[in-house]
Amino acid sequence: MSALLEADGLRLRFGAAPALDGVSVAIWPGEVVAVVGESGSGKSTLLRALSGQITADAGTVHYAGQDVLALSEAGRRRLMRTEWGYVHQNARDGLRLGVSAGGNVGERLMAAGERRYDSIREVAAHWMERVELDPSRMDEPPRNFSGGMQQRLQIARCLVTEPRLVFMDEPTGGLDVSVQARLLDLIRKLAKEMGLAVFLVTHDIAAARLLAHRILVMRRGQVVEEGLADRVLDDPRHPYTQLLVSSVLAA
Incomplete structure (x- = not known):
């Protein structure tokens, strides 16, 4: 190897x-x-x-x-x-604060070529749950989240494309x-x-x-x-x- x-x-x-x-x-x-x-x-x-x-x-x-x-x-x-993925020390440097939590995760999927809205929301919800965030909050902006939650959201955004x-x-x-x-x-x-x-x-x-x-x-x-x-x-x-x-x- x-x-x-x-x-x-x-x-x-x-x-x-x-x-x-x-x-x-x-x-x-x-x-x-x-x-x-x-x-x-x-x-x-x-x-x-x-x-x-x-x-x-x-x-x-x-x-x-x-x-x-x-x-x-x-x-x-x-x-x-x-x-590749990149996780910043300050989660706000790795997130778009004016976009919803689910949108932050979905944007990276779209950048990788995904275009189906339903699929993007489904995968974003899955990843929010995987990083221990409540998927029901996916339409909220990241500024509503605590620092630790923002960091977990940044990790979800980073890892969604595997x-x-x-x-x-x-x-x-x-x-x-x-x-x-x-x-x-x-x-x-x-x-x-x-x-x-x-x-x-x-x-x-x-x-x-x-x-x-x-x-x-x-x-x-x-x-x-x-x-x-x-x-x-x-x-x-x-x-x-x-x-x-x-x-x-x-x-």
Whole structure:
């Protein structure tokens, strides 16, 4: 089995500072990979480079044999509408607040080619129920929902086309602890049921332990440690990883 997405030698500078300094990463089908590190470590920049939102100064990104960096803008948009999904930290960045909850889910289906109104509503209702939202509220706008509910709606919108790879940028950031736990359980369940590959950026070590098969630790634009989640968190080898883990244990 080949890697679903593979990047090699990614380099990117913002001014004098290296945001990515020779980063290589592979994501396998059905694998959840978490990237952890302090603010400014380069983890969000890596997420944006892999998902085609920014272009690295050097390096390659391949998805299912395709050279992502060589795709046209239309080709990248097509990937993002169908085989890729993106979950923003702030759900409002991933939703259209002026469109109903069901419409938000249905829009992605329409972008993928579905045109039958009844089918779109039926699938939207199914997905609202699947992310633990009441389908009877599908005609309400997202602004009527709580932050945790908006995040679950964004996940429904993202997964309705059954993508193969989902990028997640701090999906539990800013939510209450109890809401975070419920959302993490939902993400873990859906990823397992659908066989999703997930690339997750998080500052939350507990979330990384719960969700990830493998963890990358970034510092100053470089991956300083990589391995199976339990190994990295229970037996960290790089001094920076040891510092990250010990700071969580001391909190």
